[in-house]
Amino acid sequence: MADRLKRHVDLSVGEISFLESLVARPSRFVRGQIIQAAGEPAQQAFVLIDGWAMTFTDYADGSRQIRRVHFPGDLLAMPSMAMARHVENIEAITDVVVAPFQRGLLAKVFREHPRLAAIQFMYAQEERITYGDRLSAIGRLCAKARIAFLLMDVLTRLRAADSSIGCAFEMHLTREQMSEVTGMTPVHASRMWSELISEGAVSCDKRIVTIHDEPRLVALSGFANRATELDFSWLPS
Amino acid sequence: MADRLKRHVDLSVGEISFLESLVARPSRFVRGQIIQAAGEPAQQAFVLIDGWAMTFTDYADGSRQIRRVHFPGDLLAMPSMAMARHVENIEAITDVVVAPFQRGLLAKVFREHPRLAAIQFMYAQEERITYGDRLSAIGRLCAKARIAFLLMDVLTRLRAADSSIGCAFEMHLTREQMSEVTGMTPVHASRMWSELISEGAVSCDKRIVTIHDEPRLVALSGFANRATELDFSWLPS
DNA sequence: CGTCGAGTTGACATAATTCAAGTAAGGTGG
DNA sequence: CCACCTTACTTGAATTATGTCAACTCGACG
Numbered sequence: 001m002a003d004r005l006k007r008h009v010d011l012s013v014g015e016i017s018f019l020e021s022l023v024a025r026p027s028r029f030v031r032g033q034i035i036q037a038a039g040e041p042a043q044q045a046f047v048l049i050d051g052w053a054m055t056f057t058d059y060a061d062g063s064r065q066i067r068r069v070h071f072p073g074d075l076l077a078m079p080s081m082a083m084a085r086h087v088e089n090i091e092a093i094t095d096v097v098v099a100p101f102q103r104g105l106l107a108k109v110f111r112e113h114p115r116l117a118a119i120q121f122m123y124a125q126e127e128r129i130t131y132g133d134r135l136s137a138i139g140r141l142c143a144k145a146r147i148a149f150l151l152m153d154v155l156t157r158l159r160a161a162d163s164s165i166g167c168a169f170e171m172h173l174t175r176e177q178m179s180e181v182t183g184m185t186p187v188h189a190s191r192m193w194s195e196l197i198s199e200g201a202v203s204c205d206k207r208i209v210t211i212h213d214e215p216r217l218v219a220l221s222g223f224a225n226r227a228t229e230l231d232f233s234w235l236p237s
Numbered sequence: 238m239a240d241r242l243k244r245h246v247d248l249s250v251g252e253i254s255f256l257e258s259l260v261a262r263p264s265r266f267v268r269g270q271i272i273q274a275a276g277e278p279a280q281q282a283f284v285l286i287d288g289w290a291m292t293f294t295d296y297a298d299g300s301r302q303i304r305r306v307h308f309p310g311d312l313l314a315m316p317s318m319a320m321a322r323h324v325e326n327i328e329a330i331t332d333v334v335v336a337p338f339q340r341g342l343l344a345k346v347f348r349e350h351p352r353l354a355a356i357q358f359m360y361a362q363e364e365r366i367t368y369g370d371r372l373s374a375i376g377r378l379c380a381k382a383r384i385a386f387l388l389m390d391v392l393t394r395l396r397a398a399d400s401s402i403g404c405a406f407e408m409h410l411t412r413e414q415m416s417e418v419t420g421m422t423p424v425h426a427s428r429m430w431s432e433l434i435s436e437g438a439v440s441c442d443k444r445i446v447t448i449h450d451e452p453r454l455v456a457l458s459g460f461a462n463r464a465t466e467l468d469f470s471w472l473p474s
Numbered sequence: 475c476g477t478c479g480a481g482t483t484g485a486c487a488t489a490a491t492t493c494a495a496g497t498a499a500g501g502t503g504g
Numbered sequence: 505c506c507a508c509c510t511t512a513c514t515t516g517a518a519t520t521a522t523g524t525c526a527a528c529t530c531g532a533c534g
Binding site: 176 | 511512513514515
């Protein structure tokens with residue numbers, strides 16, 4: 001958390017200690033466990049400290065749409081803080097460590113840490129953009145390009161947290177989960193994945209995915225890394 | 238703007254006068270005109286005062302995805318305020334009146350009007366939810382259900398601004414625009430539209446759309462009105 | 475009166491889904 | 505260590521939803 005912000009802004013001592021207080025009480029969930037169920041009163045959000053998680057909603061026919069895949073450093077359930085009840089489910093993709101914090105703390109941020117509030121506002125706006133990017137990808141791209149988009153999205157976000165990542169990473173999503181992110185069936189996701197491999201754009205050994213032709217994936221999917229376009233210059237001092 | 242907020246929160250004199258200063262300099266755009274082009278420096282956002290507008294992005298093959306349809310009272314281009322440059326295009330669907338305001342004002346909001354800042358934060362989070370809803374709709378629903386979703390979305394949001402709206406409204410989107418919102422071709426949007434009419438769920442005379450079977454559209458699309466689920470109780474005083 | 479933008483319709487092509495069968499890897503108990 | 509599950513994944517064949525292309529209608533407008 002604090003690490004991520006420090007890349008962009010000089011934090012004060014007070015700001016840093018506040019952020020550290022957020023992650024004081026970590027708790028663990030195992031793979032597949034529900035971290036936060038839709039319908040429950042929206043009293044807390046979480047910092048994802050370690051592992052992968054996902055936000056999704058269920059449909060009556062048994063299918064689900066994964067709205068967002070989360071990586072370490074991400075905040076979970078923030079959108080629901082505006083609502084009386086959680087409207088999305090959050091589940092652990094791998095075993096995870098998360099740190100819950102109470103909604104009441106948000107009021108404190110806006111009163112006492114206006115700059116942190118503004119930064120959270122910015123991240124919320126960035127999310128609106130990237131949600132739009134994913135919406136557009138699902139709406140306009142063919143299935144293969146949607147898989148390419150997903151790969152680029154995961155790769156760039158993992159890189160942002162760990163600059164040592166080159167073109168290989170461990171993929172924790174199953175084919176079914178990939179299909180639930182990209183709006184297709186698991187069978188078709190599997191086929192498109194195979195095509196990307198047979199074209200040489202990607203390869204895969206166990207869970208380790210290697211991206212061989214990043215420009216091709218970008219061209220195919222129109223992916224843009226919005227995190228590099230953020231502008232913190234207007235923040236209050 | 239101020240009207241919309243006053244429904245939820247008792248605004249102070251200072252807050253109201255600040256909000257009124259935002260809309261002091263309205264300007265006009267005609268149907269089809271670009272209000273804000275992607276790529277330009279992100280120096281201002283807008284209050285949409287009158288008419289319909291849309292946020293969209295273009296694809297290399299000439300197709301476009303409409304990410305959001307905007308109605309009077311909405312803020313335009315807020316997501317881009319987090320970025321160095323606008324990443325989305327905004328176009329007037331009908332003739333519109335908008336009021337531009339400078340990005341620098343946002344810093345002032347966070348410093349001097351923490352509660353307004355918190356409210357804007359909440360709306361941003363609500364947008365993340367509704368973006369997820371639309372993402373899910375495009376990812377999981379069949380074409381007819383996506384059209385139903387669009388109709389419910391438009392109807393609900395128009396109602397929120399004008400409580401006199403029952404089940405009829407003037408639809409300013411062309412078939413092509415509907416298809417660009419819902420991720421399909423204009424031809425197919427036209428067919429699904431016709432099916433909804435022949436089933437009796439909807440009827441249409443000129444641009445006036447009447448919703449006859451709202452429960453059916455909701456059941457078909459899984460639409461939820463998130464605005465009714467907002468909770469302002471945690472706001473700073 | 476002709477033109478233009480918007481919408482509709484039919485015939486056909488293609489992308490994606492569905493269903494079903496089968497393989498492979500990892501975990502568990504004997 | 506092996507036999508047996510379970511879960512994840514792959515592949516083929518048939519079906520369906522959606523896209524594509526082209527022709528045509530209709531009303532608005534100069």
